[in-house]
Amino acid sequence: MSYNQATFLGVTMRALPIVIGVMAMYPLLAWAGGFTNPDFGGRKLGMFAVTARPDDVTAIYHNPAGLTLLDGTQLYHAQSWFLMDLKARLYDSHGKLLPEDHEIKPDWNVGVSPFFGVSSDLGTRDWRLGFAIYAPNAYGAALPKDEPTRYHGTRALFLASRATLAAAYRVDPRFSIGVSLSVVPVVLKAQSVMNAKVLADPDYRFKPVSETRSGDIDVDVFGWGVTWGADLGVLFRPLPTLRLGAAFATGSEVNLRGTVDVDYPDGSSDSTSQHTRMVIPFGLRGGINWEFAPDFELGADIYWWHYQVFQEQRTILGRDIIPGGMPPQPKNYRNSWNWNVGMLYHVHPRVEVMMGFQMDFTPIPTRTYTLDNPSTDQKGVSGGVRWQISDKVRVTLAFVRNWFQLVDVQDSQAVPPANVKGHAANFEIGADVQWRL
Numbered sequence: 001m002s003y004n005q006a007t008f009l010g011v012t013m014r015a016l017p018i019v020i021g022v023m024a025m026y027p028l029l030a031w032a033g034g035f036t037n038p039d040f041g042g043r044k045l046g047m048f049a050v051t052a053r054p055d056d057v058t059a060i061y062h063n064p065a066g067l068t069l070l071d072g073t074q075l076y077h078a079q080s081w082f083l084m085d086l087k088a089r090l091y092d093s094h095g096k097l098l099p100e101d102h103e104i105k106p107d108w109n110v111g112v113s114p115f116f117g118v119s120s121d122l123g124t125r126d127w128r129l130g131f132a133i134y135a136p137n138a139y140g141a142a143l144p145k146d147e148p149t150r151y152h153g154t155r156a157l158f159l160a161s162r163a164t165l166a167a168a169y170r171v172d173p174r175f176s177i178g179v180s181l182s183v184v185p186v187v188l189k190a191q192s193v194m195n196a197k198v199l200a201d202p203d204y205r206f207k208p209v210s211e212t213r214s215g216d217i218d219v220d221v222f223g224w225g226v227t228w229g230a231d232l233g234v235l236f237r238p239l240p241t242l243r244l245g246a247a248f249a250t251g252s253e254v255n256l257r258g259t260v261d262v263d264y265p266d267g268s269s270d271s272t273s274q275h276t277r278m279v280i281p282f283g284l285r286g287g288i289n290w291e292f293a294p295d296f297e298l299g300a301d302i303y304w305w306h307y308q309v310f311q312e313q314r315t316i317l318g319r320d321i322i323p324g325g326m327p328p329q330p331k332n333y334r335n336s337w338n339w340n341v342g343m344l345y346h347v348h349p350r351v352e353v354m355m356g357f358q359m360d361f362t363p364i365p366t367r368t369y370t371l372d373n374p375s376t377d378q379k380g381v382s383g384g385v386r387w388q389i390s391d392k393v394r395v396t397l398a399f400v401r402n403w404f405q406l407v408d409v410q411d412s413q414a415v416p417p418a419n420v421k422g423h424a425a426n427f428e429i430g431a432d433v434q435w436r437l
Contacts, residue, residue, distance in 0.1 A: 129167050
């Protein structure tokens with residue numbers, strides 16, 4: 001390896017904990033609590049509030065006790081697609097927003113949340129069993145390769161899927177309990193550009209690509225791992241018109257193991273293995289559903305996630321390139337929460353319309369904010385229609401629109417700094433079909 005290659009590699013490896021740690025969270029883009037998309041199922045997409053009355057097979061995810069609301073054997077499929085609209089400019093070291101003549105926006109970003117599930121009462125009155133395969137996080141995005149954001153990230157693909165087995169028992173007509181156990185595979189692939197001059201002087205990233213190309217190197221990170229999770233849920237109906245629900249989701253660790261590939265401007269390359277530890281925090285949720293008038297339901301949910309556990313990111317490289325190893329990267333996350341309200345109206349014995357509103361609060365402080373995970377506080381609205389086509393088949397169509405709080409970060413500790421001013425919104429549309437055998 002030449003001297004210049006060794007210098008490049010040394011600088012790159014010093015920055016890799018940031019690249020890996022940041023990009024590992026990139027695709028979990030500004031959803032509930034900052035890092036996950038819980039919008040599974042027509043009722044959830046349509047009115048947000050679902051914990052106290054999860055009346056489709058997605059109860060496996062939202063509150064496993066809700067499986068007792070289903071009779072017979074149910075086959076279920078739901079799918080939602082979402083697009084992100086993000087525009088921003090970066091602050092230089094003098095507080096000037098650049099580029100001056102336009103805002104930077106992603107080349108593309110798209111996500112999908114598929115859900116395939118089945119539930120059955122197994123011929124019993126009070127027992128229910130369910131199984132589902134789904135993906136709370138399946139996201140891909142690309143930032144322009146000719147903008148200064150290329151030093152924060154250019155490509156990302158993230159998949160966190162689940163295979164969940166759930167069981168529920170109706171203790172009496174007013175009280176049910178449910179549990180679930182999930183296997184959680186996680187896959188990450190992310191790319192970015194590094195440059196020694198940018199690390200020494202962050203303002204160098206604002207120069208044209210033609211001037212920086214000779215020092216740019218491409219970094220490609222891949223990792224995968226498997227972890228597990230468990231949920232406990234309860235439903236309580238103290239009055240004929242009032243339902244209460246609560247659920248607890250365990251936290252867990254996942255170790256992403258893979259490779260880091262580096263391509264130099266002269267065409268040479270190098271690689272090493274990497275191991276990054278991520279933390280999935282435990283969460284609590286509670287909800288209420290009130291039939292306050294004939295054909296009307298009013299619901300409310302509150303979610304809480306223990307993100308305070310995520311205080312730093314650690315990455316271990318396969319080869320001892322840096323004396324003393326890789327220093328941990330501070331995250332300093334705080335706990336996060338979400339509240340939402342929704343209403344459902346039976347316009348016809350077979351047709352329901354829904355609407356909802358939510359507020360979501362990010363766990364990320366501005367000093368550890370990154371362009372690769374631009375999660376901020378957000379508010380959103382939803383709406384949907386659910387149609388019982390026949391005694392066996394029910395379908396839903398719903399949408400969600402979220403608006404993010406204006407981003408104005410000027411105390412970033414990232415390398416290079418993620419001092420930025422911008423705005424964002426996303427749109428999600430979904431549909432489901434449930435078939436009773």
